[in-house]
Amino acid sequence: MRKPRILIVEDNPIVAEDLKIKLLNFGYSISGVAMSGEEALNSTEAQRPDLALMDINLGQGISGLETAILLKEKYGVSVIYLTAHADEQTLDKAKESEPYGFIVKPFDDNDLKSVLEVAIHKMKADLRLRESHQWLQTTLLSIADGVIATDNQGNIRFLNSKAEALTGWESDEAAGQAIETVFCSIDEQSGKVQENPVRMVLQSGGDPTQESESILLSRQNVRIPIKTTSSPIVLSTGETIGTVLVIKDDTRAREAKKELLHQKQRAEMYLNLAGVMFVALDTQGCITLANQKAREVLETEDETIIGLNWFEHFIPEYEQRQFKEAFVKIISGEKAVNRYFENRIVSAKKRVRHIAWNNTILEDESGNSVGMLSSGEDITEKMHLQTRLYQAEKMEAIGTLAGGIAHDFNNLLSSILGFTELSLDIAETGSVMEDNLGEVKSAGLRAKEIVSQILNFARQSDTSIQPVNVGEIAQEAIRLIRSTLPANIKLIQHFNSNSMVMGVASQVHQIFMNLCSNAIHALEKTGGTLQVSVSDLYLTKNNLPPDTSLLEGPHVFIRISDSGSGIAQENLHTIFEPYFTTKGVGKGTGLGLSVVHGIIQEYGGAILVDSKEDRGTSFLLYLPARIEENQELHNQRDSIEPVKGGNEKILFVDDERAICKMSENILTKAGYSVTCCLNGAEAIKLVQANPHHYNLLISDMTMPGTTGDKLAAELLRVAPDLKIILCTGYSSLFDSEALKKLGVSKCIYKPIERKLLLSSVRDVLDESRV
Numbered sequence: 001m002r003k004p005r006i007l008i009v010e011d012n013p014i015v016a017e018d019l020k021i022k023l024l025n026f027g028y029s030i031s032g033v034a035m036s037g038e039e040a041l042n043s044t045e046a047q048r049p050d051l052a053l054m055d056i057n058l059g060q061g062i063s064g065l066e067t068a069i070l071l072k073e074k075y076g077v078s079v080i081y082l083t084a085h086a087d088e089q090t091l092d093k094a095k096e097s098e099p100y101g102f103i104v105k106p107f108d109d110n111d112l113k114s115v116l117e118v119a120i121h122k123m124k125a126d127l128r129l130r131e132s133h134q135w136l137q138t139t140l141l142s143i144a145d146g147v148i149a150t151d152n153q154g155n156i157r158f159l160n161s162k163a164e165a166l167t168g169w170e171s172d173e174a175a176g177q178a179i180e181t182v183f184c185s186i187d188e189q190s191g192k193v194q195e196n197p198v199r200m201v202l203q204s205g206g207d208p209t210q211e212s213e214s215i216l217l218s219r220q221n222v223r224i225p226i227k228t229t230s231s232p233i234v235l236s237t238g239e240t241i242g243t244v245l246v247i248k249d250d251t252r253a254r255e256a257k258k259e260l261l262h263q264k265q266r267a268e269m270y271l272n273l274a275g276v277m278f279v280a281l282d283t284q285g286c287i288t289l290a291n292q293k294a295r296e297v298l299e300t301e302d303e304t305i306i307g308l309n310w311f312e313h314f315i316p317e318y319e320q321r322q323f324k325e326a327f328v329k330i331i332s333g334e335k336a337v338n339r340y341f342e343n344r345i346v347s348a349k350k351r352v353r354h355i356a357w358n359n360t361i362l363e364d365e366s367g368n369s370v371g372m373l374s375s376g377e378d379i380t381e382k383m384h385l386q387t388r389l390y391q392a393e394k395m396e397a398i399g400t401l402a403g404g405i406a407h408d409f410n411n412l413l414s415s416i417l418g419f420t421e422l423s424l425d426i427a428e429t430g431s432v433m434e435d436n437l438g439e440v441k442s443a444g445l446r447a448k449e450i451v452s453q454i455l456n457f458a459r460q461s462d463t464s465i466q467p468v469n470v471g472e473i474a475q476e477a478i479r480l481i482r483s484t485l486p487a488n489i490k491l492i493q494h495f496n497s498n499s500m501v502m503g504v505a506s507q508v509h510q511i512f513m514n515l516c517s518n519a520i521h522a523l524e525k526t527g528g529t530l531q532v533s534v535s536d537l538y539l540t541k542n543n544l545p546p547d548t549s550l551l552e553g554p555h556v557f558i559r560i561s562d563s564g565s566g567i568a569q570e571n572l573h574t575i576f577e578p579y580f581t582t583k584g585v586g587k588g589t590g591l592g593l594s595v596v597h598g599i600i601q602e603y604g605g606a607i608l609v610d611s612k613e614d615r616g617t618s619f620l621l622y623l624p625a626r627i628e629e630n631q632e633l634h635n636q637r638d639s640i641e642p643v644k645g646g647n648e649k650i651l652f653v654d655d656e657r658a659i660c661k662m663s664e665n666i667l668t669k670a671g672y673s674v675t676c677c678l679n680g681a682e683a684i685k686l687v688q689a690n691p692h693h694y695n696l697l698i699s700d701m702t703m704p705g706t707t708g709d710k711l712a713a714e715l716l717r718v719a720p721d722l723k724i725i726l727c728t729g730y731s732s733l734f735d736s737e738a739l740k741k742l743g744v745s746k747c748i749y750k751p752i753e754r755k756l757l758l759s760s761v762r763d764v765l766d767e768s769r770v
Contacts, residue, residue, distance in 0.1 A: 003029040004120050007049035009040040009067065010082065011059045019053060019082075019112075026113055037062025037070075044075050051100065051123055053116075054079040056090060065090075068097035078126070080119045091207055098238060101208055101231055110227075110248070111211055117143060118231060118246055126236065146247035149233070152240050154179045154198050166226070166247055168219030183245065185214035185226065197230035198243045205240075208232065213250065225254040277355065277376035280362070283331050285310050285324065288371065297355070297378050299347040314345045316352070330361070331369045337361050342379070354380045384594070406451050407702060410729030411656050413451070413751035417444040418662030421754045425669075448751050467500040467626055468508055470556045471534045477512035478532060481520075488527030489520060497534045499556050499625035507599045514596050515560045515619050522564030522617065531561045536625065548606040550622055555605075558621035567611040575609065643758040645670030648695035648765055651686065653677045653711065654727075655703045663698070666754050667761070680706025684714055691719040696765055701728035709742060716743045723764050727752060 006028050010016040016033050023030060031049035034040035038061055040052065052071055056064040068079040081094055084105040094102070100119035103112060121143070146163030150156050155178055159171040167174070167182050174182045179198040186193050197209045208231040216224045227250045233242040271278045271291035280289035290298070290305045298305065298314060308314075311324045323343070329335035341357045355376040362371040420441045427434040478493055485491060501508070512532070519530050537557035544550055567575060575593050600607045604624050611617035650672050654660050660676040667674045675694070677683040680703060687694060697715055701708035708726045715722055724743060729750040739747060745764040748756060 003027060004051060004123075005029045005031040005047070005049045006116075007031045007040060007043055007047070007052040007077070008033045009037070009052055009054045009058070009064065009079075011035050011055060015055075015082075022109060022112055023053075023116070026116065028116070036060070037064070037067035040067050041070060041074075044071055044077055048075070049077060051119060052077055052079040054081055054099075056081050056083045056094065065093050065097065068094070068099065072097050078119075078123060080115060095238075098234055098236065104210060114145065114211070114229060114246055114248065118147075118229070118244060122231075122233065122244070125233070143246075146249070148174075148179070148183060148198075148245040148247070149242055150179050150198055150245070151242045152202065154196075154202055154243070156182055157242060162249075163247060166216060166218065166224060166249060168222070179245070182219075183247075184217045185228070186217060188213065188215050188225070197228050198245050201230045201232050201243045202240070213254075216247065225250040227253075274375075277378070278373070279310070279376065280371055280373045281310055281327075282371045283369065285327055289373075294376070297347065297353060297376075298345070299349045299351065314347070316344055316346055319344070327372070330372070333369065337372070352380075353378055354383045407729035407750075409451055410448075410750035411659060413444055413448055414729075415656070415658035415662055417441060417448070417751050417753055418659070418666060420444060422662065422665050422669075444751070465502050465504060468503050468505045470499070470501055470508055470558070470623065471495045471497040473505055473508045474512055474532065474534045474558070477509050477516070481513070481516050485520065485530075486524060486527070489523050490529045492529060492531045494531075494533040494535070497536045497556055499536050499554060501556055501603065501623045501625055503599075503603050503623075511558075511596050511599055511621070512560070514593070518593070519560060519562035519564070519617070522562050526564070528563035528616075529561075531559070533559045537622070539622070545606060545608060545620075545622065548608070548622070549604075550606050551624070554625040556623045556625050558623070559618060560621075561616060561618040563616040566613040566615055566617055567609070568613060643670075643755055644762050645672065645758065646762065646765060647671050647673065649673045649675070649693060650696045650698060650761070651675050651677065651683055651694045653680060653683045653697065653699040653703070653708075655679060655700060659700075663752075663757065666757060670758055670761075672761070679703060680708075680711040680714075683711060684718075687715050687718050687722070692721070694719070694722060696723045696725065696761065698725045698727065698761070701726050709739060709744075712739075712744055713742055723767075725760060725764055 006023055008016050008019050008023070008030065010019060010033070013035070016035070020030055020033060031047040032043040034043050037058055040054075041062075043049075044052070052068070054064050054068050058064045058067070062070075064081070068081070071077040071079060078100050079097060080100050081102045082105060083090065083102060091102070100122050101115045103115050143160055144162060146166045147158070147160045148156060148163050148167075149158040155176055156174045159167065159169060159174050159182070164171055164174075169177075169182050180196055183196065183198070184193060185196075194212075194214050197212070200209050201207065209229055211227050211229045213225070213227055216226045218224060227248040228245060230243055230245045232240045233244060234240050268291065271289075272293070274291065275293060277294035277297055278289065278291040279287060279294050282288050287305055287308050287310055290300075295301070295305060311320050311327070315323050326335065330337050337359050339359060341359060343355065343357070345353050345355055347353060356379045357374045357376045359372060359374045361369050362373055364370050420437050424434060424437050424441070427437055474495060478491070482491060516530065516532065523530065535557050537555045539550060539552050539555055541552060544552065597607055600621060600623070606622045608620040609617065610620065650667055652660060652663050652667070652674055653676075654663070655678055657678060660678065664674045664676050675686065677686065680699070683697070683699070684706070697712065699708040699711050703711075706714070708728075712724045712726065716724070723745045725746045725748060726739065726744050727748050727750055745767065746760055748760050
């Protein structure tokens with residue numbers, strides 16, 4: 001038997017080739033493949049196909065509808081239309097060519113095969129009707145699907161054997177019965193009787209129905225899952241003389257579908273139990289799968305995420321283009337997939353997270369890429385900790401460097417300040433010399449203050465919680481900030497607080513540095529005003545800030561404001577999230593506000609933000625105060641007595657000759673007997689020679705050879721009653737507890753002013769040895 005010869009008319013080469021393969025697999029013969037209406041007419045002229053599979057929209061040239069009409073009129077070749085949509089106007093126009101059917105894209109093999117088989121038989125029926133007016137009983141009986149033919153009133157004319165088996169009606173019994181009597185289908189979910197597809201065709205004027213799923217109720221009331229399509233039987237004159245209803249037993253497919261759904265649900269259950277994200281994308285980058293962990297991180301509802309474009313919804317805007325292009329190249333095979341990859345994502349609530357991905361390409365049976373599956377771990381907190389560790393290590397290195405510089409610089413300042421004070425003692429009152437020396441002393445004291453600020457900024461070992469004066473630390477921070485402040489930014493400061501808070505000085509310092517740096521960044525282009533204030537505030541139930549966990553009582557209130565562009569309202573709820581930043585790449589880590597927020601919370605305080613676009617931003621900070629410690633500190637400061645001299649014997653050891661000379665002069669003028677040494681070895685010899693001669697040792701901590709603590713230990717072994725003061729230019733060199741256990745009476749910091757030196761000496765000599 002000659003195979004039906006089919007002409008494929010499709011302007012998409014991929015679709016045309018796919019159709020050709022399918023038709024050959026179905027057993028059809030291909031007379032040719034045409035990309036346009038003109039080619040189709042030429043091919044028909046040469047090959048005389050039995051049927052044409054026609055795309056309605058052929059692009060340029062003769063349209064699919066016009067081509068179909070010409071094929072029918074000139075060669076008697078009918079068509080089956082392929083279309084991505086089936087609007088009424090197109091269908092009405094298509095009826096002029098008396099097509100054998102429509103296949104709506106996308107379609108599966110069953111759709112295509114069913115429509116083609118019906119069309120082929122309709123073609124044969126037309127031929128036989130024209131030649132002998134015989135029904136196509138033999139052909140219809142050979143079809144594996146159930147086929148019911150009716151007249152134009154919906155009365156049954158024919159049932160094939162499969163239709164008899166499905167409906168439970170014999171063909172002879174069913175003949176003449178209304179279609180509703182023999183064929184009744186219900187909706188699988190609701191159980192409601194569906195509109196009969198034959199009636200739908202007849203009432204629509206001959207439009208074929210699309211394939212639909214339902215449940216057939218047989219004559220014996222057996223429920224059978226089916227798929228149906230119904231098409232009109234149309235003569236060449238255009239007259240509808242009946243319909244053909246094709247019934248496909250869908251039992252196995254439906255069972256397979258249920259099993260597949262069960263497997264899918266089971267797989268989703270396993271994925272949801274995983275503690276990592278699973279996200280699958282199709283070739284367009286749209287989400288096809290997201291497990292529970294992924295939905296939690298992305299902050300989306302269960303179903304709303306499916307179908308969303310991953311790059312447009314969950315990748316930061318400034319990175320979307322880069323990631324889209326890379327994804328397209330990976331899917332197309334131009335670029336190898338990165339098996340491991342880290343990047344930032346933005347959740348549905350605009351929170352920035354850092355994710356570590358493991359990726360794999362999904363392929364079909366032919367090896368073609370159909371998407372990507374990725375498992376992801378939220379490493380935001382891990383990155384945060386790593387960054388803080390790196391920052392701590394960096395600050396430790398800076399602190400070490402600053403300490404070395406400070407030690408040498410403080411030695412120089414000790415000489416400068418000491419000799420200046422000695423010179424002031426002999427300068428004539430009111431003279432130019434006294435005035436010049438006063439300026440030198442003032443400059444030295446400012447230099448001392450700058451060194452102290454540098455050490456405060458770099459210190460990392462100062463991590464013990466203790467009372468700290470917020471106002472003093474704020475002033476230190478502002479002095480550093482002022483030196484780098486652009487000329488177009490005006491700084492207004494107001495400090496009116498004597499209260500202490502329990503905290504770490506370096507952390508409080510960091511609060512001011514981070515917030516002021518952000519304010520300066522907001523003002524650097526346009527200029528404006530930066531205001532910093534610190535004041536005491538007593539909170540009661542009447543003025544407690546809302547939505548905080550603050551308690552009533554004394555607080556330190558900090559306000560840092562700028563007159564910049566403000567913060568967008570949609571970002572206000574995320575500014576304290578780690579890695580959130582509106583700065584450009586390389587200009588910010590997104591950790592500044594997060595770190596400040598963490599410190600404030602650790603201290604039991606609160607931080608609020610008040611910002612309006614184009615009107616500036618204010619950060620309001622509340623820290624619980626410890627006024628009693630502050631008052632005690634001030635009482636201690638106020639109770640300092642005038643410095644006294646003495647006549648004791650002092651051994652002074654420092655490797656800086658100028659410091660030895662300066663200190664000897666100061667102590668000698670105060671009445672003490674002073675012996676100076678430039679190294680520890682020399683001092684040890686002197687004490688060993690006369691262990692009870694000296695009352696007090698004053699030694700530098702850092703010296704070549706024997707350091708101050710080692711010198712103290714050696715001398716105390718020889719002279720147990722010797723009292724000891726150690727000096728240093730860098731505070732981290734002192735371990736107060738260890739030195740106390742060693743027997744050191746006092747530790748003082750360089751540069752040492754005369755008043756501090758004399759008062760420390762007197763205090764140590766006057767105290768009773770424990």
